[in-house]
Amino acid sequence: MSMNAQPPADHSADLAQDIDPTAKMFAERTGANDRNRNPHRPISRGRLVWRRLKTKPNFYIGGVLVAVIVAFALFGDLFNIYAQGQQDNFNFNSPPSGQHFFGTDAIGVDLYASMTSALRKSLLIGFLAAPTSTLIAAIMGSLAGYLGGPFEMFTNWLINLLLVLPVFYVLMIVSPAIADPSNLPAALQWLGFLPAWGLLVLAIGLFSWMIMAQIVKNQTKSLKEREYVKAARFMGVSTPTILRRHIIPNVASLLIIDGALGVAMAILAETSLSFFGLGIQAPDVSLGTLLQDGTSAAVSRPWLFVIPASFLVALLTGVALVGDALRDAIDPTSEVNRA
Amino acid sequence: MIKYILRRFVNYLILTVVATVFAYIAASLFFFPRRRYLAVNPPIPEESIDGILTAYGVNDKDPVLLRTWWWIERVVFEPLSQKLGQDLNGDWVVNEIFGRAGLSLRLLLLGALLGAILGVAFGVWGAVRQYKASDQIVSYASFILISTPTFVGGVILMIVATKFNNLIGVQAIRFTGPYTAGTEGFFPQVWDGFVHLLLPTIALMLFGAAGYSRYQRSLMLDVLGSDFIRTARAKGATRSHALVKHGVRVALIPMSTYFAYSFGTLVAGSAFLEIIFSWDGMGKYGIVAVQTSDVNALAGTVCFTAVLLLLSSTLSEVLYAALDPRVRV
Numbered sequence: 001m002s003m004n005a006q007p008p009a010d011h012s013a014d015l016a017q018d019i020d021p022t023a024k025m026f027a028e029r030t031g032a033n034d035r036n037r038n039p040h041r042p043i044s045r046g047r048l049v050w051r052r053l054k055t056k057p058n059f060y061i062g063g064v065l066v067a068v069i070v071a072f073a074l075f076g077d078l079f080n081i082y083a084q085g086q087q088d089n090f091n092f093n094s095p096p097s098g099q100h101f102f103g104t105d106a107i108g109v110d111l112y113a114s115m116t117s118a119l120r121k122s123l124l125i126g127f128l129a130a131p132t133s134t135l136i137a138a139i140m141g142s143l144a145g146y147l148g149g150p151f152e153m154f155t156n157w158l159i160n161l162l163l164v165l166p167v168f169y170v171l172m173i174v175s176p177a178i179a180d181p182s183n184l185p186a187a188l189q190w191l192g193f194l195p196a197w198g199l200l201v202l203a204i205g206l207f208s209w210m211i212m213a214q215i216v217k218n219q220t221k222s223l224k225e226r227e228y229v230k231a232a233r234f235m236g237v238s239t240p241t242i243l244r245r246h247i248i249p250n251v252a253s254l255l256i257i258d259g260a261l262g263v264a265m266a267i268l269a270e271t272s273l274s275f276f277g278l279g280i281q282a283p284d285v286s287l288g289t290l291l292q293d294g295t296s297a298a299v300s301r302p303w304l305f306v307i308p309a310s311f312l313v314a315l316l317t318g319v320a321l322v323g324d325a326l327r328d329a330i331d332p333t334s335e336v337n338r339a
Numbered sequence: 340m341i342k343y344i345l346r347r348f349v350n351y352l353i354l355t356v357v358a359t360v361f362a363y364i365a366a367s368l369f370f371f372p373r374r375r376y377l378a379v380n381p382p383i384p385e386e387s388i389d390g391i392l393t394a395y396g397v398n399d400k401d402p403v404l405l406r407t408w409w410w411i412e413r414v415v416f417e418p419l420s421q422k423l424g425q426d427l428n429g430d431w432v433v434n435e436i437f438g439r440a441g442l443s444l445r446l447l448l449l450g451a452l453l454g455a456i457l458g459v460a461f462g463v464w465g466a467v468r469q470y471k472a473s474d475q476i477v478s479y480a481s482f483i484l485i486s487t488p489t490f491v492g493g494v495i496l497m498i499v500a501t502k503f504n505n506l507i508g509v510q511a512i513r514f515t516g517p518y519t520a521g522t523e524g525f526f527p528q529v530w531d532g533f534v535h536l537l538l539p540t541i542a543l544m545l546f547g548a549a550g551y552s553r554y555q556r557s558l559m560l561d562v563l564g565s566d567f568i569r570t571a572r573a574k575g576a577t578r579s580h581a582l583v584k585h586g587v588r589v590a591l592i593p594m595s596t597y598f599a600y601s602f603g604t605l606v607a608g609s610a611f612l613e614i615i616f617s618w619d620g621m622g623k624y625g626i627v628a629v630q631t632s633d634v635n636a637l638a639g640t641v642c643f644t645a646v647l648l649l650l651s652s653t654l655s656e657v658l659y660a661a662l663d664p665r666v667r668v
């Protein structure tokens with residue numbers, strides 16, 4: 001059969017229409033000659049997920065929340081005449097007004113300008129740290145599940161260590177280096193070229209992959225017994241190639257969900273550290289430092305706390321909603337849950 | 340069965356020791372306690388600083404592994420109260436732990452317990468009423484609460500309480516510190532402690548409940564469609580009996596593992612609340628230890644937290660065995 005020679009899918013459809021006139025009629029009526037919509041081809045996984053995703057209200061609500069906040073962070077400055085950190089000496093502690101949209105703090109710094117800058121930093125950290133930890137989880141989890149033996153024991157051991165040592169405590173311990181790169185231990189001094197947020201991305205990425213790695217590992221262990229993986233192995237395909245071709249694509253859905261929810265986790269970690277003065281330091285601003293500054297004034301000048309807090313909660317809620325919709329669409333039965 | 344739990348316990352115990360030693364080494368690498376003495380005016384002679392730092396066992400001129408070895412030696416050979424050394428204020432870390440643990444545990448255990456009960460209840464309720472308005476409201480509320488860090492939730496509760504106090508003109512809800520100094524009499528003191536506990540406990544409870552309810556809801560949904568529920572109904576059990584006796588019990592089994600994994604998050608969350616509400620508990624001790632580069636105090640905090648998580652993990656194994664007869668062999 002011609003199928004054995006693996007012609008491109010489009011050709012086989014044309015061939016079928018040449019042989020069978022009804023196929024041609026059918027194709028014309030359904031618009032299948034539009035090359036992407038060949039009725040003979042099974043619907044791809046990506047399209048299936050997308051179709052399911054489109055039916056989830058959470059996806060739209062969360063997506064709009066995140067998109068609006070990202071747009072605000074990127075373009076919000078266009079509507080504002082004050083730069084980040086610039087002081088208005090005539091307006092101390094002024095509530096939100098037409099001149100200062102989000103009000104000013106005790107030294108006249110415009111909160112609106114601080115917010116856009118802080119959001120950019122927090123978003124940057126979130127969107128870089130989450131893929132980092134997901135990547136590590138994919139590599140460690142699939143290797144541990146596939147190789148077994150001492151490497152799996154080592155990974156198990158690292159994962160279990162998390163059970164008695166909260167991630168936040170690990171981040172706290174390494175935080176002096178984030179606040180001031182000169183605190184890096186001698187062996188890590190070469191990382192000193194990174195800015196504070198870069199070190200924060202690295203720290204969050206390096207210490208938050210464990211739970212996902214555990215899930216990937218268990219999945220890999222069952223995939224390893226499948227015939228096609230065994231066949232590949234017996235044919236002498238190398239381990240990295242098997243992992244890349246057969247294992248990772250099969251856990252990709254889990255990884256996407258993890259990446260999405262990881263963004264919220266990373267932003268939360270950054271905010272918590274900076275809130276206690278352990279992360280981003282002045283004069284840089286992030287959501288955490290703004291919340292820290294706003295806390296002491298929370299009762300008398302509520303806008304200084306309530307506005308950054310609302311943005312943080314809205315952003316995290318948006319990410320959580322998108323992550324939840326993705327989980328429903330990709331894998332309705334999965335139990336990915338990041339503590 | 341008891342053998343299995345014992346084996347897990349020993350496993351966790353080893354992990355606890357390893358985690359504490361790890362924390363000590365990492366803190367020794369990343370903390371720079373010398374800075375605290377360098378910033379003093381008039382300057383302290385270098386030999387004096389070295390003397391002080393060596394006395395605490397945190398002199399950065401000694402190699403880290405040597406310091407770690409001394410620290411382990413101290414843990415093994417010194418009497419209990421001096422095992423973990425002194426913090427930079429000169430207090431014995433073990434004494435500090437015993438002095439502060441009560442406060443931390445009061446907040447943490449109450450918040451975790453109430454959060455778990457509330458979360459499981461709302462999760463089951465939401466699953467049974469899937470897609471109805473009440474389920475939707477609970478779902479969105481839990482999404483927002485999960486996304487509210489405890490330190491934000493705590494401050495919002497403080498704002499609300501202050502407004503409330505101003506409205507009624509009396510300081511009804513007091514929230515600074517664990518108690519009001521100078522309260523006399525037994526019942527006034529108990530009431531005072533309860534009032535101070537109110538806001539932080541609510542903050543921790545809501546945060547915990549939000550996460551638990553999401554997870555419990557999805558577990559319960561899986562169980563609702565299963566055969567054994569239908570069988571129970573077919574044998575004449577009422578709907579509520581079938582759901583509670585057969586459904587919830589099964590849906591709770593994976594929850595017990597989730598409790599253990601999420602307890603660490605709650606510990607961190609309650610540490611934030613201790614700072615916000617000025618409680619001198621272990622969480623505050625740990626965060627202040629990082630802020631002041633106090634290696635011994637931090638190792639003590641990690642040790643305390645690890646023991647706490649060790650106990651909670653073991654408890655969750657026991658709970659698992661109690662709920663799932665299949666592991667009781």
